[in-house]
Amino acid sequence: MRIAYVTETYPPELNGVSLTVARTVRHLRERGHEVELIRPRQNGEPACDDDDEWRTPGFPIPMYPDLRFGIASSASVQQRFDRTRPQLVHIATQGPLGHAALRAAQALALPVTTDFRTNFHQYSRYYGLGWLSSLVVDYLRHFHNQAQRTFVPTRAVRDELAGSGFERLAVVGRGVDTARFTPMQRSDALRAQWHCGDAPVLLYVGRLAAEKNVTLALCAFDAVRTRLPSAQMIVVGDGPLRRRLAAEFPSAQFVGTQHGEALAHYYASADLFLFPSVTDTFGNVTLEALASGLPVVAFDMAAAAEYVDDCVSGLLVEPGDESGFVAAVCTLAWQHQHLPELRRYAREAALRARWDDALLRFEAHLADTLSSVATASAEVACAA
Numbered sequence: 001m002r003i004a005y006v007t008e009t010y011p012p013e014l015n016g017v018s019l020t021v022a023r024t025v026r027h028l029r030e031r032g033h034e035v036e037l038i039r040p041r042q043n044g045e046p047a048c049d050d051d052d053e054w055r056t057p058g059f060p061i062p063m064y065p066d067l068r069f070g071i072a073s074s075a076s077v078q079q080r081f082d083r084t085r086p087q088l089v090h091i092a093t094q095g096p097l098g099h100a101a102l103r104a105a106q107a108l109a110l111p112v113t114t115d116f117r118t119n120f121h122q123y124s125r126y127y128g129l130g131w132l133s134s135l136v137v138d139y140l141r142h143f144h145n146q147a148q149r150t151f152v153p154t155r156a157v158r159d160e161l162a163g164s165g166f167e168r169l170a171v172v173g174r175g176v177d178t179a180r181f182t183p184m185q186r187s188d189a190l191r192a193q194w195h196c197g198d199a200p201v202l203l204y205v206g207r208l209a210a211e212k213n214v215t216l217a218l219c220a221f222d223a224v225r226t227r228l229p230s231a232q233m234i235v236v237g238d239g240p241l242r243r244r245l246a247a248e249f250p251s252a253q254f255v256g257t258q259h260g261e262a263l264a265h266y267y268a269s270a271d272l273f274l275f276p277s278v279t280d281t282f283g284n285v286t287l288e289a290l291a292s293g294l295p296v297v298a299f300d301m302a303a304a305a306e307y308v309d310d311c312v313s314g315l316l317v318e319p320g321d322e323s324g325f326v327a328a329v330c331t332l333a334w335q336h337q338h339l340p341e342l343r344r345y346a347r348e349a350a351l352r353a354r355w356d357d358a359l360l361r362f363e364a365h366l367a368d369t370l371s372s373v374a375t376a377s378a379e380v381a382c383a384a
Contacts, residue, residue: 001033001034001087001088001366001367001370002033002034002036002084002085002086002087002088003028003033003034003035003036003086003087003088003089003090003366004035004036004038004081004084004086004088004089004090004101004105005021005024005025005028005035005036005037005038005090005092006038006039006089006090006091006092006093006097006098006101007021007037007038007039007091007092007093007097007098008039008040008068008069008070008092008093008095008096008097008098009021009039009068009092009093010022010037010039010040010042012042012045013042013068014257014259015207016282016283016284016285017092017093017117017118019284020117020174020284021092023355023359024359024362025037027359027363028363031363033363035052036051036052036053036054036084036086037052037053037054038053038054038056038070038072038077038080038097038101039053039054039055039056039070039097040055040056040057040058040059040068040069040070040071040097041055041056041057041058042058042068043068051084054080056070056071056072056097057070057071057072058070058071059071069095069096069097070095070096070097071096071097072096072097072100073100074099074100074101074103074104074107075104076100077100077101077103077104078103078104078107078108080104081104081105081108081110082108086110087110087111087370088110088111088112088113088366088369088370089101089102089104089105089110089111089112089113090112090113090114090115090366091112091113091114091115091147092114092115092117093115093117093118094114094139094140094143094144098114098143099143102143102146102147106146111148111369111370111373112146112147112148113147113148113149113150113151113365113366113369114143114144114147114149114150114151115150115151115152116140116144116150116151116152116157116161116166116169116281117153117281117282118281137164140166141164141165141166144166144167145165145166145167145168147168148168148369148372148373149168149169149170149365149369150166150167150168150169150170151169151170151171151172151362151365152169152170152171152172152281153171153172153173153174153281153282153302153303154171154173154281154282154302154303154305154306155171155306156301156302156305156306157171157281157282157302158170158171170365172358172361172362172365173306173353173357173358173361174282174284174287174303174353174355174358175287175353175354175355175356175357175358175359176284176287176288176290176291176350176353176355177291177355178291178350178351178354180260180261180264181264181267181268181288181289181291181292181350182264182268182291182292182293182347183268183292183293183343183347184268185261185264185265185267185268185269185292186265186268186269186293187265187268187269190265190266190269191269194232194234194253194269195232196230196231196232197230199228199230199231199232199336200224200228200231200232200271200272200333200336200339201231201232201233201234201269201270201271201272202217202220202221202224202231202232202233202234202270202271202272202273202274202329202333203233203234203236203266203267203270203271203272203273203274203289203294204217204218204233204234204235204236204237204273204274204275204276205236205237205258205263205266205267205273205285205288205289206236206237206275206277206283206285207237207238207239208235208237208238208239208240208241208242208245209239209240209241210240210241211277211279212239212276212277212279212280213276213277213278213279214235214241214245214276215245215248216276216322216325216326217233217274217275217276217329218233218235218245218248218249218252219326220274220276220297220325220326220329220330221233221249221251221252221274221329222249222251223326223329223330224329224330224333224334225251227330227334228333228334231333232253233249233251233252233253234252234253234255234266234270235252235253235254235255236255236256236257236258236263236266237256237257238256238257242254263288264292267288267289267291267292267294268292268293268294270294271294271295271333271336271339272294272295272296272297272329272332272333272336272339273285273286273289273290273294273295273296273297273314274296274297274298274329275289275296275297275298275299275304276298276299276325277299277302278299278301278319278320280302280303281302282302282303283298283302283303283304284303286298286302286303286304286307286308287303287307287350287353289346290307290308290313290314290346290347290349290350291347291350291351292346292347293343293344293346293347294343294346295313295314295315295332295339295342295343295346296308296313296314296315296346297314297315297317297325297328297329297332298314298316298317299316299317299318299319299320299321299325300316300317300318300319301319304316307349307350307352307353308349309345309349312342312345313342313345313346313348313349314332314342314346315328315331315332
């Protein structure tokens with residue numbers, strides 16, 4: 001297949017979407033498909049405009065200055081598609097660049113598939129813009145319903161979107177690198193740096209932004225310390241709230257963004273993973289924690305609902321029950337001497353999530369979409 005893959009985020013940006021997109025593009029190319037990547041140019045990157053990649057101008061997102069959105073007119077994207085002749089256009093994000101690509105594909109009668117990866121409509125209430133939520137849902141529904149197929153990460157997201165009028169949804173799932181994220185990465189030296197002794201280490205990994213609900217995880221840590229004052233909290237990640245959270249919770253250790261083997265060491269060396277978000281459609285970090293042998297405390301949604309067995313590999317809490325979340329963290333942390341069995345089940349849960357399976361499923365959906373459009377076109381031609 002010749003595929004135009006359009007995304008607003010891509011490495012060197014570091015977030016769950018960018019890393020998943022990069023893995024997907026690499027998979028498709030390794031499978032022999034011709035993939036032209038269209039994305040914004042990042043700060044310090046050279047321009048690029050060849051058959052394999054086009055880096056459009058990019059500008060910072062107002063609430064996320066370290067992230068960017070792409071700018072290109074639908075006419076310029078259409079001119080490119082006229083030259084590169086993709087058979088299918090896949091749009092991973094719904095920003096200005098994705099919108100331009102959708103218009104260009106429609107003008108050329110090219111089939112389009114999209115990803116639903118981010119609950120932007122839920123983000124609005126964390127920035128004092130809750131009144132925009134219904135408008136954002138309307139936009140997202142209109143955008144995705146113009147595609148031949150929209151991919152979602154879980155059955156729960158599919159059911160929620162279907163109930164809101166989204167059409168032609170397909171579950172593709174996610175995966176985790178169980179060779180990189182493994183209990184074997186546990187580091188006694190790292191734990192010594194944390195000065196935890198035999199006390200439990202709680203871990204958060206992700207962006208430090210309002211919609212991630214990080215404050216709840218830190219409040220749970222404070223509650224744990226009322227009985228176990230030597231417990232430690234490690235916060236991996238960066239974002240607009242880092243300075244404020246570090247000032248409000250001086251007992252927690254904020255270590256910034258970690259990558260590769262270093263990140264794997266952080267996961268495996270902790271004892272309990274906290275995922276307080278109620279806005280994520282999936283949360284790749286949940287799978288990374290499970291693969292590292294960490295019991296997870298999370299709300300019963302997104303990846304946790306799919307892979308965490310309640311009371312077996314972690315604890316699940318009714319979405320929105322913040323006091324229940326704090327109580328669940330305390331329950332496991334205060335009984336940390338009994339966590340080894342949960343760690344084993346956590347690892348087993350992650351082994352069910354294979355990237356190869358998810359990516360092959362995605363690839364098959366692309367092929368099926370292309371085949372379905374070709375069949376429909378042939379039927380129309382015959383009828384004429």
